[in-house]
Amino acid sequence: MLEIKDLHAKIDDKEILRGINLTVKPGEVHAIMGPNGSGKSTLSSVLAGSEVFDVSEGSASFYGKDLLDMPAEDRAREGLFYSFQYPVEIPGVSMVNFMRTAVNEHRKYNELKPYTASEFLKLMREKKKLVEIDSNLTNRSVNEGFSGGEKKKNEIFQMAMLQPKVAILDETDSGLDIDALRIVANGVNKLKSENNATIVITHYQRLLDHIVPDFVHVLYKGRIVMSAGKELAHELEEKGYDWIKKQFED
Amino acid sequence: MSITGTDIKIEQKYISLFAEQEEILNKSVSGHIAAQRAEAIQQFEAKGIPTKKVENYKYTNMVPLFEEEYGYDFEHEVFKQDLSEVFNCNVHELEATTIYLINGWYYRKNEITTSLPEGVLIGSLAEHSKSHPEIFEKHYNQYAKNDEDSLVALNTAYAQDGFFIYIPKGVVIEKPIQIVNIMHSQKDLMAFPRNLVVIEENAQAKILFCEHTLADQKYLLSGVTEAFVDKNAVFDIYNIQNQHNLTTNVSSFFVKQKQHSSILTHNLTLHTGVTRNNIYVDMDDEHCESHVYGLFISDKNQHVDNFSFIDHAKPNCYSEELFKGVLDDAATATFAGKIMVRPDAQKTNAFQRNDNLLLTDTAKMNTKPMLEIYADDVKCSHGATVGQLDEKAMFYLRSRGISKEESRILLMYAFAYEAVEKIRVEAVREQIRELVENVFRGELNKCNSCVLCNQDGTEGNSCM
Ligand SMILES: Nc1ncnc2c1ncn2[C@@H]1O[C@H](COP(=O)(O)OP(=O)(O)OP(=O)(O)O)[C@@H](O)[C@H]1O
Numbered sequence: 114m115l116e117i118k119d120l121h122a123k124i125d126d127k128e129i130l131r132g133i134n135l136t137v138k139p140g141e142v143h144a145i146m147g148p149n150g151s152g153k154s155t156l157s158s159v160l161a162g163s164e165v166f167d168v169s170e171g172s173a174s175f176y177g178k179d180l181l182d183m184p185a186e187d188r189a190r191e192g193l194f195y196s197f198q199y200p201v202e203i204p205g206v207s208m209v210n211f212m213r214t215a216v217n218e219h220r221k222y223n224e225l226k227p228y229t230a231s232e233f234l235k236l237m238r239e240k241k242k243l244v245e246i247d248s249n250l251t252n253r254s255v256n257e258g259f260s261g262g263e264k265k266k267n268e269i270f271q272m273a274m275l276q277p278k279v280a281i282l283d284e285t286d287s288g289l290d291i292d293a294l295r296i297v298a299n300g301v302n303k304l305k306s307e308n309n310a311t312i313v314i315t316h317y318q319r320l321l322d323h324i325v326p327d328f329v330h331v332l333y334k335g336r337i338v339m340s341a342g343k344e345l346a347h348e349l350e351e352k353g354y355d356w357i358k359k360q361f362e363d
Numbered sequence: 364m365s366i367t368g369t370d371i372k373i374e375q376k377y378i379s380l381f382a383e384q385e386e387i388l389n390k391s392v393s394g395h396i397a398a399q400r401a402e403a404i405q406q407f408e409a410k411g412i413p414t415k416k417v418e419n420y421k422y423t424n425m426v427p428l429f430e431e432e433y434g435y436d437f438e439h440e441v442f443k444q445d446l447s448e449v450f451n452c453n454v455h456e457l458e459a460t461t462i463y464l465i466n467g468w469y470y471r472k473n474e475i476t477t478s479l480p481e482g483v484l485i486g487s488l489a490e491h492s493k494s495h496p497e498i499f500e501k502h503y504n505q506y507a508k509n510d511e512d513s514l515v516a517l518n519t520a521y522a523q524d525g526f527f528i529y530i531p532k533g534v535v536i537e538k539p540i541q542i543v544n545i546m547h548s549q550k551d552l553m554a555f556p557r558n559l560v561v562i563e564e565n566a567q568a569k570i571l572f573c574e575h576t577l578a579d580q581k582y583l584l585s586g587v588t589e590a591f592v593d594k595n596a597v598f599d600i601y602n603i604q605n606q607h608n609l610t611t612n613v614s615s616f617f618v619k620q621k622q623h624s625s626i627l628t629h630n631l632t633l634h635t636g637v638t639r640n641n642i643y644v645d646m647d648d649e650h651c652e653s654h655v656y657g658l659f660i661s662d663k664n665q666h667v668d669n670f671s672f673i674d675h676a677k678p679n680c681y682s683e684e685l686f687k688g689v690l691d692d693a694a695t696a697t698f699a700g701k702i703m704v705r706p707d708a709q710k711t712n713a714f715q716r717n718d719n720l721l722l723t724d725t726a727k728m729n730t731k732p733m734l735e736i737y738a739d740d741v742k743c744s745h746g747a748t749v750g751q752l753d754e755k756a757m758f759y760l761r762s763r764g765i766s767k768e769e770s771r772i773l774l775m776y777a778f779a780y781e782a783v784e785k786i787r788v789e790a791v792r793e794q795i796r797e798l799v800e801n802v803f804r805g806e807l808n809k810c811n812s813c814v815l816c817n818q819d820g821t822e823g824n825s826c827m
């Protein structure tokens with residue numbers, strides 16, 4: 114469903130992604146780990162359609178369509194979801210208005226009728242329960258004044274609302290307390306099916322106890338330098354990255 | 364020596380016209396109003412039409428705008444016309460008392476259907492100047508600063524009619540009073556509407572003043588509104604300016620406040636050619652509170668100039684100013700906010716802010732706080748920002764499947780939101796929320812639509 118080939122991306126002539134190859138199939142869970150600054154968030158935002166980076170080489174296809182050729186909004190409507198490492202605060206745009214617009218734009222794209230107000234509110238209620246998000250939060254402006262953990266929960270709530278085919282969760286676990294981590298992980302697991310896939314970016318094994326990956330990749334200096342099963346996460350937790358860094362010093 | 368066209372100073376044109384028309388100007392008004400003219404025209408002559416050399420007009424040269432040729436309507440020809448032939452408003456979503464002005468003249472067929480409490484006067488300035496001379500002697504031309512702004516003086520010289528509102532002691536008018544001024548003529552036109560509002564002790568009123576153009580002629584409007592707000596009174600005025608590109612609108616508002624009174628002014632410039640708003644607030648007593656707000660949304664070559672002067676003359680007063688602007692294309696705008704804290708005015712609280720959103724590289728904003736503080740125990744702050752749409756927020760919205768255009772609209776609205784929320788009359792706030800959203804969507808029918816009616820353009824009354 115998602116096939117990334119030799120993807121290079123740069124900003125101000127600084128190459129950050131230096132040839133990424135990754136294939137994700139329906140039903141799979143991939144974990145991406147790697148030291149700070151290695152390019153994990155860059156990869157996510159390039160896939161999501163950020164215009165900050167220039168893709169200089171390579172390709173990414175999503176269900177056979179050229180992902181890199183689509184504007185960000187179409188990528189989302191095709192079923193790609195990016196849970197931001199740093200969700201953006203947007204004062205003045207209410208959560209309800211934001212979500213209603215997003216959901217209905219998805220529906221329009223898929224040639225479905227927009228939800229009526231009551232249908233929409235019903236959907237909101239359901240999904241709020243799923244991630245146990247406080248009702249007060251959805252009555253506020255998007256992420257405005259949300260705590261770190263609340264922002265992350267809000268990302269998963271949006272994911273639940275939009276029901277993507279591929280979700281990229283960028284350090285969704287950071288800032289979550291123990292209960293919230295479980296709730297969010299449960300939420301993600303409940304949304305999982307054989308038709309969708311999840312890419313989990315994390316620094317900690319902890320999350321992977323809840324969301325169990327089929328593959329663990331290590332991203333280092335803009336390349337995936339190692340891929341293995343879930344046991345790799347344990348190994349990294351124990352040993353850190355030094356042994357990998359040594360191998361790929363260049 | 365021959366006099367060629369270019370030798371005649373532009374001011375002379377207005378002075379000669381005044382001399383020639385004075386008798387006609389005086390026909391409809393009381394002697395008191397007429398008596399103010401002579402000095403005013405002299406003040407106008409002495410100062411001349413403001414150029415950029417005048418400090419308070421630093422970014423707007425008024426001369427070319429006054430140099431244009433305009434006709435006039437001093438005998439009010441539209442008087443005889445039936446408003447319903449050109450304009451009708453049958454969807455009243457907002458419960459309000461609505462009156463119309465045409466070219467600044469009180470429309471004689473106005474029907475005030477709602478029964479008003481005893482003693483309340485709503486109607487024509489000209490007529491009431493004759494029937495209630497005592498009020499006019501006390502308040503008319505007492506607050507307008509003819510000596511500071513030559514265009515205000517020019518208005519005083521030419522003033523004939525406008526709206527007059529008088530709310531006696533203790534009377535609270537809950538419903539907003541909506542005043543719709545429509546510019547409508549067969550020829551290019553200048554007009555000098557003059558309005559007076561008197562809110563007595565413990566009284567309350569809120570005005571929604573909508574300015575529209577209904578024909579695609581060129582207009583020069585130079586209006587003055589004076590308001591006297593007595594002890595414990597509450598007064599709001601929301602001025603919605605929605606006029607076509609060939610309109611020059613100079614709108615001056617002067618308010619005098621007494622103890623424990625609270626006022627709110629809000630200039631919502633949604634569409635216009637050139638707009639100059641003057642807001643003068645004179646807090647002439649202790650414990651006054653004033654809220655001075657503005658929201659301007661401009662594109663193409665529109666120009667908006669907001670000038671405010673908050674005068675803290677006495678101790679313990681509070682003022683809060685917020686002006687927000689969204690500029691697209693090659694629109695230009697100016698904000699100049701003068702706050703005067705006089706030596707007496709200890710314990711003053713004065714806050715001012717001007718935030719602007721520039722959507723293009725060609726849009727331009729000048730912002731200038733002017734604080735003069737002569738007391739030492741005061742809290743004053745001011746700030747101004749000029750920014751672009753937040754790219755991170757744009758990406759966030761788009762990454763959720765919201766189109767670029769819709770994301771822009773959401774963010775522009777989000778920016779304007781703070782100013783809209785300052786409206787303290789809920790029904791008006793809701794109307795304006797929708798109106799502002801329509802402006803951002805480009806769905807506002809720029810010439811004809813009235814806040815309440817959402818009326819479409821009719822043939823022959825098209826938009827520019
Ligand atoms: N907008 C930008 N301008 C300049 N450099 C950038 C920009 N965004 C990212 N970078 C750089 O690209 C590199 C990769 O950053 P990225 O955020 O992708 O790392 P990461 O793997 O997500 O790290 P972390 O684990 O800390 O979240 C870093 O060196 C970072 O400084």
Ligand SMILES: [Mg+2]
Pocket residue numbers: 153154155198283
């Ligand atoms: Mg990151």
